[in-house]
Amino acid sequence: MKKLLYAVFLPLLALGIAGCAPALIGAGAGAAGGYYVGKDERSAGEIASDATVTGRVNTAFSRDDVVSAWDINVDTFRGHVTLEGSVPSEDAIDRAVRIASAQKGVESVDARLEVAP
Secondary structure: OHHHHHHHHHHHHHHHHHHHHHHHHHHHHHHHHHHHHHHOOOOHHHHHHHHHHHHHHHHHHHOOOOOOOOOEEEEEEOOEEEEEEEEOOHHHHHHHHHHHHOOOOOOEEEEEEEEOO
16 A cells, blocks of 8 residues: 555656746746836837846856956847956956957947956
């Protein structure tokens, strides 16, 4: 009897848990995406494209030895990237602008970076 109970109950439990995860994850992502689309003048496609550009810039910064992705906030609006934060030198500012400008989808870069040792 125990074997029968385990054979029936465990697969149902696994299906129940697996079936709920996408609904919970999807609901959260949909709610967040709906918030941005409702509060922003950009289309959903533009928001997604800007998020992709921001991700590319952050990834490029994280791979660099001079520019720290932790110290620079990257914001993108219709392909125009704004960099804010602090870097160790003027050369690091120039390097951050070059790195950001080289990423696909970047129209322009506004560096609002400060030098802080």
